[in-house]
Amino acid sequence: MLHPQIASISATRHILKKFNLRASKRLGQNFLIDAEVVQKIIDAAEISEGDEVLEIGPGIGTLTQGLLEAGAKVTAVELDKKLPAVLQETLDGYENFKLIQGDILKINLSELMPQSFKVVANLPYYITTQILLTLLEKKLPIKKIVTMVQREVAERMTAQAGSKIYGAMSVAVQFRSDAKIAFDVEPKCFLPRPEVTSSVVICDVRENKFKIDDEEFFIKVVRSSFGQRRKTILNSLIGAGFSREKILKSLEISGINFERRAETLTIEDFVNLAKNLQEF
Numbered sequence: 406m407l408h409p410q411i412a413s414i415s416a417t418r419h420i421l422k423k424f425n426l427r428a429s430k431r432l433g434q435n436f437l438i439d440a441e442v443v444q445k446i447i448d449a450a451e452i453s454e455g456d457e458v459l460e461i462g463p464g465i466g467t468l469t470q471g472l473l474e475a476g477a478k479v480t481a482v483e484l485d486k487k488l489p490a491v492l493q494e495t496l497d498g499y500e501n502f503k504l505i506q507g508d509i510l511k512i513n514l515s516e517l518m519p520q521s522f523k524v525v526a527n528l529p530y531y532i533t534t535q536i537l538l539t540l541l542e543k544k545l546p547i548k549k550i551v552t553m554v555q556r557e558v559a560e561r562m563t564a565q566a567g568s569k570i571y572g573a574m575s576v577a578v579q580f581r582s583d584a585k586i587a588f589d590v591e592p593k594c595f596l597p598r599p600e601v602t603s604s605v606v607i608c609d610v611r612e613n614k615f616k617i618d619d620e621e622f623f624i625k626v627v628r629s630s631f632g633q634r635r636k637t638i639l640n641s642l643i644g645a646g647f648s649r650e651k652i653l654k655s656l657e658i659s660g661i662n663f664e665r666r667a668e669t670l671t672i673e674d675f676v677n678l679a680k681n682l683q684e685f
Contacts, residue, residue, distance in 0.1 A: 406474060407498040411467045412440040417596050420465050424491050428597055432485055433529030436464055439594035443471040449587045449607050450525045450551040452477050457522035461509050461536060464488065466495040468527060473499045477525075480517065482509045509536060514545055521546045527553040530599075534558065534574055541581045541610070542624070550582065550608040559586050559604035566671045573631040576672055577624060580615065582608035615676045623679040630667035630675070638670065638678075639663040647682065655681035 409416055417438050421427070428434040437443065446468060452458070454476035463469040463481040465488065472479050478501045483489060489506050496502050505512065510532075524547055528536055533554045540550060554562070562578045563586055564571040578584050587605045592598040617623050629645030630638055638661065642652045656663050659677040661670065670678070 406470075408470070408495060410440055411465060411470050411495060412438060412443045414438045414596060417465065417467070420491065420495060421596075424487075426465075426487065426491070429485065432462075433531045434464065434485070435527075435595040435597060435599045437467045437527060437594060438596050439590075440471075442590055442594050443468055445588060446525065446551060446553065446605055447471050447475050449605055450523055450549060452523075452525075457518065457520060459514075459518055459522055459524045459526075461524070461526040462529060463492060463504070464527070466492050468525065469496060469502065470499075472525060473502055477501065477523075479503070480505065482507060482512060482517075484508055510539055514540075514543060518545065521548055523548055524550040524552070526551075530555045530558075530601075537562075538574070538577055541577065541608075542620075547610045549610060551587075551605065552608075553590060553603050553605050556589060556602045556604045559606045562606055562608075566674075567669055569668070571668045572634075573628045576627045576675060578608060580623075580672055581613065582610045584608045615672065617676050617679065619679075619683060622683055623676065626679040626682060627667075627675050630670070630678075634666065634668065636666070637664050638667055641667060642682075651682060651685050654685055 417436050428436060452472060452475040456477045458472055458477040458479045460469055460479055460481040463483055469479055469481055480503045482505045486506060489504055492504055524540060561570050561572060561574050563584050564575040585607055587607050590603040630641050632645060633641050639652055643649055653663060655678055658681045661674055661678060
């Protein structure tokens, strides 16, 4: 290891003091201080020598250091303009590290990561959903996404049809990946401590097994269906601008009762509904 391990409370406090840093609430910063958690994330991502990894929000380099030590080639995107100077010092000497200062939602990821890669990140809570859906919807050559998110978000990502928390995000994530919760991370593992428990979720990205041509239209149908959860699927889609006649015909052909609510529909149900809505 080129430098002392960053994943400890003493090292983190030293770095924050040296660079006169404070965790930004606006950017949802909580610095990981548990080396065991870092290793568990790396194990969950199944990092091998030479793996191309995209890290979002490397912070002061805690998880980044672990990835680099495991042999990954890390491209990190950091929004906070204060942190590149910190990372230049904390990760100095690691030749397999590249830092991009910018907004992950505005960067051309196809150009940045043209070859097969993994995403490993401790995502800021306030923008988790937007980042995840962007990664999944851009059809990038991603093999695996391993992210630390708020426990509540992890449960929504992996929820099954019929659950009260099953929603558009559940469908979008599971439409493109096999998702599971790997383990939980307690607030004490961070500085400062967040108010909630975190979870690490593994998404094994795969070829679309549902065979749908227009994925954009499919996502539109899903989001429209969950737009007003208390309404039936019929009324939700009418409210989204689809014609009543077309909806009823499509539901009938898809074998879906018009009185059902969106949370009772499986991904296969949504696929069939989207195909039939588009056809009529």
